[in-house]
Amino acid sequence: MRKKYFQRAFEYEQSDLDWLCNELSLDAQSQFLLKKFKVTRDNFGEFFPTETRLSDPFLLDDMDKAVAKVSESLGKEILIFGDYDADGVSAAALLYNFFNDNGIGVDVFLPSRSDGYGLKSESLGRLFEKKFYDLVITVDCGITGVAEVRYIKDVLGADVIVTDHHEICGALPDCICINPKRGNLHKELSGSAVALKLVQALSDGETAKRYCDLAALGVIGDIVPLTGENRTIVNLGLGDINNVGLRAILDAHGIETPDCAAISLKICPKLNAAGRVGDPMTAFNLLTCCDKREAERLASKLSSLNEVRKKLTDEAFETALRQISHTDKAVFVYDENWLPGVLGIVSNRLVETFHVPAGAFTSESGNIVGSMRTVDGHDLLAAVNSVAEHTLRFGGHKASVGVTVAPEKFDVFKNAFLEKLSGDKSSDTAQYFDEEYCDFYLSDKFYNQLRMFEPVLPNDAVVLRGEFTAKNAALFGKEKKHLKVLTDCGAEIVGFFNFQKHFPALAAGCRFECLVSPIKDDYTQKTVLLLSDLSVLPSLRLENLYLENYLGKCVKEQASGLAGTCFVFDSYAEFEQSEIDGSDYYLDFFHPYRPGENTVLISPAPDCDLSAFKRVVYCGGEQTPEFLYSQQIDREICAKVYRALSGSKGHYLDLSEAYSKLALFELTYQQFLVVVKIFEELGIAEVTALPFSIRVNADKKAELTDSALYNLVAKL
Secondary structure (H helix, E strand, C coil): CCCEEEEEECCCHHHHHHHHHHHCCHHHHCHHHHHHCCCCCCHHHCCCCCCCCCCCHHHHHCCCHHHHHHHHHHCCCCEEEEEHHHHHCCCCCCCEHHHHHHHCCCCCEEECCCCCCCCCHHHHHHHHHHCCCCCCEEECCCCCCCCHHHHHHHHHEEEEEEEEECCCCCCCCEEECCCCHHHCCCCCCCHHHHHHHHHHHHHCCHHHHHCHHHHHHHHHHHHCCHHHHHHHHHHHHHHCCCCCCHCCCHHHHCCCCCHHHHHHHHHHHHHHHHHCCCCCHHHHHHCCCCHHHHHHHHHHHHHHHHHHHHHHHHHHHHHHHCCCCCCCCEEECCCCCCHHHHHHHHHHHHHHHHCCCCCEEEECCCCEEEEECCCCCCCHHHHCCCHHHHCEEEEECEEEEEEEEEEHHHHHHHHHHHHHHHHHEEEEEEEECEEECCCHHHHHHHHHHHHHHHHHHHHHHHCEEEEEEEEEEEECCCCCCCCEECCCCCCCCEECCCCCHHHHHHCCCCCCEEEEEECCCCCCCCCEEEEEEEECCCCCCHHHHHHHHHHHCCCCCCCCCEEEEEEEEECHHHHHHCCCCCCCEEEEECCCCCCCCCEEEEECCCCCCCCCEEEEEEECCCCHHHHHHHHCCCCHHHHHHHHHHHHHCCCCCCHHHHHHHCCCCCHHHHHHHHHHHHHHHHHHEECCCCCCCEECCCCCCCCHHHHEEEEHHHHH
16 A cells, blocks of 8 residues: 655764753654754754844845835835734834834834735835825835836835845835845845844844844744844744844733744744735734723724634635645645635635645636645745746745736646646655654753753644554533543544544544654643554454445545545455555545545445546445344344333434444344444434434334345345
């Protein structure tokens, strides 16, 4: 069978590794951390500094010209033009606070999602109709705005300084441009970090440190690499939170000393929510607020907006899933009713679900706009740039790109992009891990050694591959969408959202393979393992599920997709006895892991969807599966189950609990399942899934011989 998980190959010098392990007193099982985070003797001071200082801002091209232009514009009208995400908002707030702290009045404009990303001549024209500005300073945008900068200079009559960090695609605008991509140093700075470097150049290093907390927000929110200057900024910023608004929103979450995970998962989504479903100025006002009570009000408002964002995103994602008939090399979804602000999150969830590049699109101002995301190691921006002739505009990073396309060109763009991926070896969608799991990784000792490498972004978290046997499993959360598993070795594993479909197999005590990351539980302070992927493995514990799924079988010829063959078996034993060569096929249980790719599927669940496959072959044929032969069913057994059900209230967690509480111990669980299915077929009993219940229809009269299933097992 095809492998699903592959171990990353790290390059390192053994002499460095030996020296570093000795210097840091690392256990042998923790040595891989040095390789993962690329720590060497040369950059040791960057990861474990004795003092923290910002580098020379004038190493960035045009910084001297920018300082001169700002200096000559003091006392004149200055406009800061920003962006609506956490990086753009924090960059604008940082620069505004610096000017305001020094008695320099400036105005700020942050576009809404409906205005679109980046410099727009229409927005600029409206701003200049109300007030003339001598200087426009962009933050986190502008590097692709060649025409817009020309418009500002030639038509509106203002000077321009572009501070940005996005990829440079073509000629630079005809103005002062500060972008780390232009040079060889600090190429991965965020937009907020570039704004901080301008503040440092206009003042000094000690002054700039006061604004590192806001700069750190942008660095973490934009998920840029935490190396070099970015790492210094985050260390300085998280170590000294002095911004009133940031402190208020941290306090609202009970966070005294934040780390990258807290900022990334709890704070940045709130800041982004303002731009996604509301007005980005709400987030800006929070980060420029000096009054604690007002800051608390704004923090509460952002939390409310984030709840709206979550609801809209969940609805859009469910709609997106219904559109996908096959995964191919990438997935594209479109809905004219989606808000532009949720597109990026929908795309990201699709990548997490299908492990291929994804794009979510909607209609806006007569065009189709979208947000695209991709898997690790794939240069999405380069791929979009290669089909740029089919777009109106695009921009972003290697991992995320915003695209605007004319409606009549949308299908052409999609097909050209897919064709590009077909010949692109960098579009590898395999899933990788850092190290094999061992019990040491649950210890406080390892967790403390792991913390030595902070700050670490959530997407850079340590990933372990392990094989476990489920001892107990439960669903939790308001809508029971989250999964918790206790394993045979004592490890506690938790998974959020896409893992509830594995619950029946795990509850049965199956063997499974998974990718996990060690985290500290906020409540118990124990180290638990956070799921990023899970695959069920062959196990005798699955026999009951094979029977359940066979009895509720829905799988025949569902194929309508464009790619891939799915061979379906009722049990793993049937597959082993077949002559099918599975070397080029994924092996999955109950649900297909990658719809549309060659798969051997064991015992598909009743709600299993196989429509993504071009060809579905049901290998059970007309033969009765072996596990059904052992089920002895007669009228007396059916009568026992009927009497037990008639005397019960009907409310249980599931069929397994119903069997236990009805105390039908003279019957096997498998016999109980078969009888319940016979009763369902005859209308004698009704089983509902959510919430689970099983009830007898006392008014219904039927003969057992009217059931095809009863006749089948009676013959056997």
